[in-house]
Amino acid sequence: MTTDSSLAPADQAAADAAFGTRERMALFVLLTASFTLAVDFSILNVALPRIGSDVGFAIADLQWISTAFAVCAAGFTLLFGRFADLFGRRRQFLVGIALLGVASLVGGLAQEPSLLLAARVAQGIATAAVTPAALSLLTTSFPEGPMRERALGLNGALMAAGFTTGAVLGGLLTDLISWRWAFFVNVIVAVAVLAVGPAVLKETRAQLRPPLDLPGAVTVTLALVAGVYGLTQAGQHSWGDVRSWGALLLAAVMVLAFIVIERTVSEPLVPLSVVLRRSTGWGNLAGVIAFATETSVVFLLTLYLQEVRGYTPLQAGLAFAVLGAGTVLGGVIAPRVIGHLGGKRAIVAGLVAQGVSTVPLAFLGDASGWLVVLLVATFVGGVANLVVIVGFMVTATSGLPDAEQGLATGLATMSQQVGITLGTPVMSAIATAAGAATAGHILHGVTTALAVNAAICFATAVVIGLVLPRHRKAVAA
Structure with a gap:
């Protein structure tokens, strides 16, 4: 039984001590993979013009470098989540990592657009295979309760930090070495994971294998x-x-x-009884909103910093380092917040705090002290956002047998990637519409979209508070 009661210090200490050497190594391997995959979502964005000139992309076709990856990463994730349940999570994780390494090597060496796009498609498919497999290995390796919450907290922290790190790392590699190292870094990580992973990861799969x-x-x-x-x-x-x-x-x-x-x-493939469980369905909705709102804040503030304040891409990326620190802290403290408040209240509190931190950003302008406001608000928003993300992952994967953890984590991964994909175009449309008829159109559009972003956080908090069940019962595997 997982309840909303808080953990006693002794219980927390026992949970912390329960991580043995093998569990720590397994956690390190899985977290390294999650961080690397998160970095891949943003590492090439600032390098796109340079890639276009080096490889021969027309300006209008540059978007396909990102689109090819995003479509495959999100499109195949639910299918691979179920595959992990049926055919083996460890096997799928390792095969996906190997594919990521090969695809990244091809992408780094590519001299023509078609080969680079093929590499990005393969990277996206590898991401769709690895992400739910890694997450389900986490949820099946650690029992429901403090240990799992701690593992998911660390996973969420590194995953969220990876999106910010990708923007900074992409700028550094492009300016100091070559954009090709944005691919080659994955090769190094893949080799390291494949060297250690087979020894520390345990295979888990469904005992019965129904027809696909x-x-x-x-x-x-x-x-x-x-x-x-x-x-x-x-x-x-x-x-x-x-x-x-x-x-x-x-x-x-x-x-x-x-x-x-x-x-x-x-x-x-996806039993509707699982999707219609309130904790699964509404928990995943909270996840979609959490990713959509925070990733779109990064997009909107990038417009503000570069188009209004005149920052370079690298300077804008560095300004988000504080946000990255906030996400790491949020992932670390999220298990304790969930332990004290329960999953539902943690999600609601995190959404409210994220909305409150976004409100000041809607008033950014030319006034003195704007940078301090931005840094403080993004730090607090990063902490709150990770509490929501970890809360949604704990809620959406709890109370299900191990045989359905691949499905549950596939749904959670799908929510993550749909949220990432959804946030930017929606907020971009709002910013464009709001700024079209004003003189300072970019600033007005950005601040209007940020106000809407905050309102979405508050509205979601109310809905989740009303419909998400407070108690979750674990089902024996």
Whole structure:
């Protein structure tokens, strides 16, 4: 039974002591992989112009370097989450890491656009395979309660810090060495993980292997791929772009087809009973909002720093170092917050704190002291956001048997990646619409979008507070 009662100091000490050498090494391997994959989402963004000139991309085609990765990383994650349950989490994790290493080597050596895009597709597929496998290895390696919450807290901290680190590291590598090292770093990490991982990770898989729900797998993958593609096109072009709406319409049709299939097949890919559990469904909604709001804050503040304040990309990236520190601290303290408040209250409190920290950013301008406001607000927002992220992961993966942890973590990973993809185009559209009719259009658009961002945090906190169950019962594996 997982309850909302707080942990006694002795219990916490016992939980901390329960990490043996093998568990620590396994945790290190899994966290290293999670951090590296998070870095990959942002490490190439500041290097895109340089990559285009070196490899031969037209300016209009540069967006495909990011889109190819994002579509595959999000589109295949739910399918691979279920694969991990059925065919082995450790095996899938190691194969995915090997694919990441090979794809990154190819990308780093690429001399033509088609080869670089193929490498990015392979990196995205590797990310879709590794992320749910790593997360389910975490949840099955550590029992539900303080140990799992601590492990998920560390995972969330490094994962969130990875997005910020990627922007800074990408700028440093591009300016000081070469953008190609943004790929080669992955090769080094992959070799290290493959050297240590087989010795410290235990294989886990379902005892019974039901037949794969192929129609469900095809429709849900098409839905996710089309949905993410539509969102990225909206962000890069406009919400009026026909490709965006066409892809989103296809995604909606595929979702409906998927629901019909899952209701009729004997062994569904995603049992609707799992998705419809309040802790799983509403917990994942909180995750989507947490990732969408905080990643879009980074996007909006990047516009502010570079377009309004005149910062270089590297300077703007360094300004987010404080946010990165806040996310790390948030991941460290999140298990204790959850232990004292429970998952539901931790999510609500984190969303409220994140919203409060975003409100001052809606008033940024030319006044003296603006940088201090930005740094303090982003630090507090980073701490609060990680409390929400860890709270959602604990909530969405609790009360389920080990045989369904790949599915649960696949859903959580999907929520993460959909949130990352959703936040920027939505807030970009708001900023563009709000700033279109004003003289200082960029600043007004950014501050308006930040105000909406804060309002979304508050509204989600109210909804989660009303509908998310307070107690969760663990189900024996």
